[in-house]
Amino acid sequence: MIVKLTRVEVQSRQDLEMIDITEHIERAVAESGVRDGLAWAMTAHTSAGLLVTEGIECLERDVLAHLERLAPKQPPEGSYGYWHNRYLDFDGRLGFNAGDHLKSILGGVNCLFPVENGKLVRGSRQKAYFVEYDGPLARTVFIQVLGNE
Amino acid sequence: MRKPGIDFHTHPLLVREMVARHPELAGAARKTFLIGNNFQPLETFHLELDLAGLEKAVVLPMDASASSGAVVWTNEQIAELCRMSARFIGFASVDPHHADAPGRLRSAVQDLGLRGLKLNPPMQRFFADDALAYPLYETARDLGIPILFHAGMSWEPGSRLQFGHPMRLEEVAADFPGLRIVLAHLAWPWVVEAVALALKYPNVYLDTSALYFDNPRDFLRFAMTQQVPLTVFERSLRKQLVFGSNYPRVEIKNMAAAVEGLGFSEECLNLIFRSNAETLLEAAR
Numbered sequence: 137m138i139v140k141l142t143r144v145e146v147q148s149r150q151d152l153e154m155i156d157i158t159e160h161i162e163r164a165v166a167e168s169g170v171r172d173g174l175a176w177a178m179t180a181h182t183s184a185g186l187l188v189t190e191g192i193e194c195l196e197r198d199v200l201a202h203l204e205r206l207a208p209k210q211p212p213e214g215s216y217g218y219w220h221n222r223y224l225d226f227d228g229r230l231g232f233n234a235g236d237h238l239k240s241i242l243g244g245v246n247c248l249f250p251v252e253n254g255k256l257v258r259g260s261r262q263k264a265y266f267v268e269y270d271g272p273l274a275r276t277v278f279i280q281v282l283g284n285e
Numbered sequence: 286m287r288k289p290g291i292d293f294h295t296h297p298l299l300v301r302e303m304v305a306r307h308p309e310l311a312g313a314a315r316k317t318f319l320i321g322n323n324f325q326p327l328e329t330f331h332l333e334l335d336l337a338g339l340e341k342a343v344v345l346p347m348d349a350s351a352s353s354g355a356v357v358w359t360n361e362q363i364a365e366l367c368r369m370s371a372r373f374i375g376f377a378s379v380d381p382h383h384a385d386a387p388g389r390l391r392s393a394v395q396d397l398g399l400r401g402l403k404l405n406p407p408m409q410r411f412f413a414d415d416a417l418a419y420p421l422y423e424t425a426r427d428l429g430i431p432i433l434f435h436a437g438m439s440w441e442p443g444s445r446l447q448f449g450h451p452m453r454l455e456e457v458a459a460d461f462p463g464l465r466i467v468l469a470h471l472a473w474p475w476v477v478e479a480v481a482l483a484l485k486y487p488n489v490y491l492d493t494s495a496l497y498f499d500n501p502r503d504f505l506r507f508a509m510t511q512q513v514p515l516t517v518f519e520r521s522l523r524k525q526l527v528f529g530s531n532y533p534r535v536e537i538k539n540m541a542a543a544v545e546g547l548g549f550s551e552e553c554l555n556l557i558f559r560s561n562a563e564t565l566l567e568a569a570r
Contacts, residue, residue, distance in 0.1 A: 150336065217503075226321060228320040228440065229533070229535065273325060274325050
């Protein structure tokens with residue numbers, strides 16, 4: 137059995153952004169030597185996510201807009217505040233991105249695909265996205281491929 | 286339409302290329318400033334500026350070598366970073382306790398091309414009106430460079446808040462009318478005192494890089510509309526206020542959005558984000 141972990145750096149350029157990483161996962165599968173098994177990807181961060189959806193720009197915008205509505209960066213004025221808005225001594229700064237952490241939870245941080253005959257198996261419209269909720273930042277995605285030669 | 290602005294208060298602590306060249310920078314940022322963020326490629330800093338509609342950033346070192354032993358980037362490292370990107374404006378830092386402090390400053394400006402002086406009295410353990418620092422002020426005045434003083438609250442464990450009180454700057458402002466003095470962080474919590482100084486002394490400026498609770502929007506609204514009415518800044522201090530983020534303690538995009546959302550006129554925002562910084566830096570040419 138082969139188990140191979142790849143780390144990929146993704147540079148986001150916007151505050152909120154969806155970045156197609158399907159090719160990264162396909163490349164990791166091709167380079168792993170795995171014939172039949174699984175490919176699993178996970179973001180190393182808690183204010184970013186990974187998700188699978190149709191790869192078209194309008195839907196990318198809808199995903200980001202909907203998550204921003206569900207977990208806004210700024211708490212609605214006069215209703216409630218985020219507990220995370222305080223000084224974090226271990227981080228040398230205030231926490232004021234609770235909305236971005238919440239988006240990460242809502243959207244998820246990983247995705248999983250079957251591998252068959254050495255290739256990633258996915259629906260014809262499915263794309264794997266790295267989702268930035270607090271960019272721009274250089275981010276890390278873990279891709280692990282495991283299975284039989 | 287507003288011109289691309291200048292962030293007058295950033296620390297280049299996360300620039301990965303510099304940490305790779307100078308590994309000691311990693312420890313300095315973590316130990317002294319307690320910054321826990323991941324190191325980032327230089328491109329991320331540029332993107333931060335782009336996203337906030339800014340063109341350039343003042344990058345600051347901190348030399349407390351003679352007082353507390355802490356050095357967070359040397360003047361040479363700041364100059365090296367500035368050679369990597371034309372978007373940075375490098376300032377020097379000199380610990381006033383060094384006997385040759387004026388010479389160090391002169392060298393940083395004349396040999397390295399740095400364009401201002403950053404002093405951090407709470408970390409460098411001196412009162413701004415102590416005669417100890419006067420030779421540095423005379424040198425800065427003669428060189429025509431501004432001095433950015435850390436003022437107000439300090440998170441660093443080695444610092445002492447009493448050294449950051451803005452009223453300790455009054456004698457300096459009065460004794461050096463030709464010296465441009467910037468009080469960082471609105472000198473919070475002593476915003477009223479800092480505003481009083483700026484109202485009285487036209488050579489005293491304030492930067493907006495204040496965030497000590499809540500979030501940038503709510504904190505600045507408290508400090509700049511409740512502690513002091515916004516009209517005071519707009520009408521009386523419009524030419525003495527500069528945008529500063531304190532990146533990476535705060536992302537530039539978040540602080541810029543907070544300042545933009547306060548309710549200033551577009552004319553005043555132009556001054557805060559660009560023209561006042563240019564005025565301060567012009568003196569250094």
